Amino acid sequence: MSEILSVKRLKKKFGDLLVLDDINFSVREGEFFSIIGPSGCGKTTLLRIIAGLESFEGEVLLKGREIRGPGADRVMVFQDYALFPWRNVIRNVTFGLEVKGMRKDDSLKIAREMIKIVGLSGFEEKYPHELSGGMKQRVALARALVCDPELLLMDEPLSALDAQTRLEMQEELMRIWQKTKKTVIYVTHSIEEAVYLSDRILVLSKRPAKVKDVVEVFLERPRNRFSAEFAEICLKLHSLLK
Amino acid sequence: MKALTVVSIFIFLFFWEIFYWIFIKDPFLFSPPSRVFPTFFNIMTGRDPSFYLPADIIYSLYHYFHGFSVAVMLGVSLGLLMGYSKKFEALISPIIEILRPIPPIAWIPIAILLLKLTHAAAAFIIFIGSFFPVLINTRSGVANVEIKYIEAAMTLGAKKSDILRKVVIPSAMPSIFTGIRVGSGVAWMCVVAAELFGVSAYGLGYQIEIARLYHAPEVVLSYMLSIGLIGFLLDRFYRILEHSLMKWRRGLVVE
Numbered sequence: 001m002s003e004i005l006s007v008k009r010l011k012k013k014f015g016d017l018l019v020l021d022d023i024n025f026s027v028r029e030g031e032f033f034s035i036i037g038p039s040g041c042g043k044t045t046l047l048r049i050i051a052g053l054e055s056f057e058g059e060v061l062l063k064g065r066e067i068r069g070p071g072a073d074r075v076m077v078f079q080d081y082a083l084f085p086w087r088n089v090i091r092n093v094t095f096g097l098e099v100k101g102m103r104k105d106d107s108l109k110i111a112r113e114m115i116k117i118v119g120l121s122g123f124e125e126k127y128p129h130e131l132s133g134g135m136k137q138r139v140a141l142a143r144a145l146v147c148d149p150e151l152l153l154m155d156e157p158l159s160a161l162d163a164q165t166r167l168e169m170q171e172e173l174m175r176i177w178q179k180t181k182k183t184v185i186y187v188t189h190s191i192e193e194a195v196y197l198s199d200r201i202l203v204l205s206k207r208p209a210k211v212k213d214v215v216e217v218f219l220e221r222p223r224n225r226f227s228a229e230f231a232e233i234c235l236k237l238h239s240l241l242k
Numbered sequence: 243m244k245a246l247t248v249v250s251i252f253i254f255l256f257f258w259e260i261f262y263w264i265f266i267k268d269p270f271l272f273s274p275p276s277r278v279f280p281t282f283f284n285i286m287t288g289r290d291p292s293f294y295l296p297a298d299i300i301y302s303l304y305h306y307f308h309g310f311s312v313a314v315m316l317g318v319s320l321g322l323l324m325g326y327s328k329k330f331e332a333l334i335s336p337i338i339e340i341l342r343p344i345p346p347i348a349w350i351p352i353a354i355l356l357l358k359l360t361h362a363a364a365a366f367i368i369f370i371g372s373f374f375p376v377l378i379n380t381r382s383g384v385a386n387v388e389i390k391y392i393e394a395a396m397t398l399g400a401k402k403s404d405i406l407r408k409v410v411i412p413s414a415m416p417s418i419f420t421g422i423r424v425g426s427g428v429a430w431m432c433v434v435a436a437e438l439f440g441v442s443a444y445g446l447g448y449q450i451e452i453a454r455l456y457h458a459p460e461v462v463l464s465y466m467l468s469i470g471l472i473g474f475l476l477d478r479f480y481r482i483l484e485h486s487l488m489k490w491r492r493g494l495v496v497e
Binding site for chain 2: 051052053069070071072074075076078080082084085086087088095096098099100127128129143144147153
């Protein structure tokens with residue numbers, strides 16, 4: 001698999017506070033890549049840098065091109081969904097297509113298909129406040145996927161959900177990922193979630209964060225959370241995080 | 243609830259009537275509802291030789307819409323600019339802060355000197371009264387747009403102009419509408435003040451003063467009643483408009 005994103009000698013300061021210190025890693029095309037680390041270590045900041053929402057020192061290359069500012073080739077899915085409350089489901093999903101200048105009927109057609117893929121058919125005309133947390137996250141995912149981004153950036157997307165919905169959404173996420181074959185960079189604070197979802201997991205240290213390790217997960221999908229191999233990887237990550 | 247509305251109106255009319263017969267008892271100073279309502283009916287339907295309410299309503303609404311529509315256009319666009327650009331805000335806010343506390347009535351002499359006794363002078367006073375509430379509410383609506391919506395739009399590929407049209411304006415819309423409703427209320431109150439000085443031979447505010455000179459309190463009160471009713475209807479109109487334009491807020495706000 002070829003490299004799609006490479007991060008070299010990346011540094012980030014907030015004033016005098018050094019948050020990210022000499023971060024180096026690369027992401028392969030089509031893989032599900034997770035970032036974990038102690039809370040407050042700068043995982044989200046790292047993702048926001050890749051999204052183009054933060055300044056930084058160093059190099060971030062997407063397919064060899066330096067990233068400058070945000071763009072629809074790297075769509076971000078936020079922890080609190082950030083759905084536009086004044087737009088109903090379908091018009092939230094068409095947003096990225098509208099700003100690209102696509103014709104209305106084409107964008108509606110694509111949005112309907114994507115809404116079907118994320119399992120929300122029948123809810124097209126609902127407004128965000130009428131939806132549950134899991135449904136909102138599906139809308140946010142559909143809104144990102146219709147842009148057909150090179151990278152899908154997800155910032156703890158399931159952390160606001162209850163435990164039951166969270167497990168369901170992990171399975172859904174796998175189903176959608178396998179169907180759309182997107183490269184995903186996924187920030188989470190849950191080791192178990194990272195192991196369930198990822199091809200590879202980047203482990204960050206405490207602030208100022210450095211790369212501790214990149215752990216490869218070779219388990220077959222769908223993964224069994226109760227298998228010995230699964231537990232073994234979780235344990236390994238757990239000790240890395242200490 | 244409907245029954246309570248009717249009861250409250252009847253109690254009000256009852257005390258008004260009693261008040262007249264106990265304390266005043268002079269038809270040249272004040273009138274009870276039993277006299278006001280027949281008068282209201284007469285001037286509404288053209289049975290009165292000196293006063294014709296529909297014409298006055300049309301003139302007053304004309305002044306109102308003239309002044310208020312300019313206030314909305316200017317207030318919303320300046321408010322958007324001020325909320326959107328810190329530089330523009332810094333440039334214009336000192337002027338606004340000094341002009342804002344000057345009551346619309348204080349502008350009347352200048353309006354008459356510059357514009358003479360014209361419809362434009364009345365519209366100008368109404369504009370002054372309603373411009374600031376529209377401006378201030380629009381500005382705060384824009385300044386309070388949540389950053390997460392702007393960031394979400396940016397990562398979805400939105401350009402600056404998209405963000406203004408598709409994120410900032412819709413997100414500030416509830417606040418803009420609050421400005422429009424408050425501004426409309428002030429504008430309608432300014433109509434009376436603006437017309438008192440005789441900018442035209444019609445208008446609710448003008449006739450109310452003429453009726454006083456005639457010593458006809460029943461006519462004065464009829465005009466007051468119609469000013470209240472129309473102000474109420476205007477507010478209703480904006481509420482309904484707001485409600486149908488912003489379906490997405492249903493269930494989010496307790497009305």
